[in-house]
Structures are given as structure tokens and as C-alpha cells.
Amino acid sequence: MPQIWAGVDIGKEHHHCVVVDERGERLLSRRVFNDEPALLELIADVLALSEDALWAVDINHGGAALLIGLLLSHDQPMVYITGLAVHQASTAYRGQGKTDEKDAFVIADQARMRQDLGLLRPGDEIAVDLRTLTARRLDLVNDRTRQTNRLRAQLLEFFPALERALNLSKKGPVVLLTGYQVPAAIRRSGARRIGTWLKNRKVKNAVALAETAVEAARAQHTALPGETLAAAMVARIAKGVLALDEEIAELDALIEARFNEHRHATVIRSLPGMGALLGAEFIAATGGDLEAFGTADRLASFAGLSPVPRDSGRVSGNMRRPRRYHRGLLRAFYLSAMASLRTCSASQAYYGRKRNEGKGHKQALLALARRRANVLWAMLRDGACYQVLPTVTAAA
16 A cells, blocks of 8 residues: 555646645645656655655656656556546546646545556557557558548549549559549550550559550540649659558568567467557557456457446446547457458357347447457467367267
8 A cells, every 4th residue: 555646747848746645635746847857856755755655647658758767667656547537537626727736636636546547557668669660650541541532632623534433542543643644645645555654663453554544534535724733733642642652561561570579479460360460559559468457358448349338217238338448459459350250260150140149240340359359368368379179060
């Protein structure tokens, strides 16, 4: 049982720390600069009050990284209280004002009263690296989606037939738009010349793609106002999309190499549908140490796969997804469950059983993801790879 509780309201340049005792009385209140000497002085002053201290923060990344690292190096226990929980709890305290000092006091007091807060474990070095790499990849994928949408919108303004004919989620059509954008130029070049141009750039199905572009060009003979400038913008955006694809491919190689260095990589990859990328997202979300969760149920709850009741009065049995869960971990379980339906007979059988029970596709897939969370938990607990059990045929 701690003797004092230190709540820290995290800021970009400054933090505010408030220390309370078992009665909730303030022992220390200080605004501290987010710099190593100042933070080390704060830690020393808090430990001078009592060696048995529990630290609490409202942010577990970004500006809190240096403080968390210093606390870990001093073997200090920490808990994490979400900013939403702090905001909701602050309404129960006296006064309607909001200051960093009040928030720090609420954080410390909540850590003192609550017994359901798990200790903060940032994860090993590989997990931290994977968190950085997967976060960067997600940003690039989102940027590519935005650029592709802009490309479609720009092309639609002067060449709707080509926008309708091309699948811009693939590399080949995007390469085509870096060299050919307007109907007249495509008709002049012809399918043979465009096909050769695409082949030289190693585009798959170059002939079919060239014929598709020429067919779209034959359907429009009118040059719309602003076509020249719009075509130049299309070429510029298409080159940007290709550059993003190259960076995503480089990140994929880095993620796979770093993931394979993790001690659980072989076990995770043995689960059908869980490749290097989704496995890396799983490690990044969980920190690579499942002891922090305690049970498979807590892991599933953290991923948003365990529904929670929302009953009131005569209404009972009303189950809903929790409001707070890790979106990245849910994504990893959901996509891996979807991928496993292509090759894993056990997943196919479980999914089919849920569909026969009347569940829709999404519900059945979430149920499969929940089951796979239990399986992956047991595999990591035992350090055993996934094995397909032989089918048992009942005797006649």
C-alpha cells in the first residue's frame, strides 16, 4: 500500500505535480519544466516525502515519455488515468474552474481512491519501435487514401470516363496518369504506344490497361475549360501517390524485420491470418507482455471484443461494445480473422456456425475474432505455435 500518491498533469513544455497522503491532504504542489534536471529534482523531492510512492499520469506518450523513462529508471510504479476519466471526475470536486494544479490533484486523488488501475508498462524496446513504425505506416496509408480521393476528384472534373474506368487503388492506373491524362493525347498515342510505355515501367496487364484508357478517350471528344492545368495537377498528384507507395513498402520491410526479432514472433505468425504486419500491430498495442492483462478476457476487453451491459430499469440483456478500447488492437484481430477465413478450416467452421445461428457477417466475424483472442492468449502463455487438430470422424 503506497504512503503517498503523486499526480502529474502532463503538458508539452511544463508538467504540474501534486502529491497527496492517505487522507487526501496536499504535501507538494509544483509546476516543473519538462527537462531531465528538473524532473530528476522533482522525483528526489517526492521520494524525500516517502519512498513508498505511486505515480499517476494522464498521458502515456508524447510529452510524458521523458518523465515515464526517468520513473522507470528509478523503479517507480506508475498508473495511467485517461484524460476523459480525469475530466469526468473533476466535476465531483469543489469549484468549476480548471487549472493544471486542480487536474494534477484530481489525478493523484483518483489514484489514491481507485483500486482498479493497472500499473503502466510501456513495453520492451522492440514493442516501442514497432509502435513508432506502425503509427507512421498508418499515417502514410491515410495520406495515400486522401491523395487518391483528390486524384479522383480532379480527374472527374475534365475526364469522367477515365475516372470511371480506372481502379486507382492499384499501381498500374496511377502510373498511367503520370504520363497520360487528357482524352486527345490518349487517342493520338493509341493503345500500342501506351501499352509499350506501361510495360517499360513494369506495369502488370499493360495492354489491357492501355485499351481501357483508349476506349474511355473515344467516349469523350470535348476538351473542357481548364483541362491543361487540371491534367498537370493529376500528374503531380499521381506521382505523389507513387512516392507514398514506395515509402509504405520500405516501412513494411522495416516492420517485418523488427517484428521477426521479437521473442513471440514465431508463435504469433503461426496463427492463421496473423502475418508480420498485423502481428507487429498486436505487439505495438499490447507492449509484447500479456502479463499486464492477467487473463484472456481482459485482453479481449482491451480490444473491444467483449461487450458490456447497458441495462436500465426493465431493460436487461442490452449488450454494447465498450466506449473505451484500443482501435489498433481491434483492427489487428478483425483483419486477421477475416484473412483466416481463406485458409483456416477451424475459422471457417466457427464462422459458419455463427452464421447458422442467425448472426450477420460482421457479428460472426467479431465472434471469431473474440475466439481467436483466447487462442492467441493461450499460445503466448504456453509458448506453443498453432497446430491444426486432425478431424475426428464419428464411428458408424
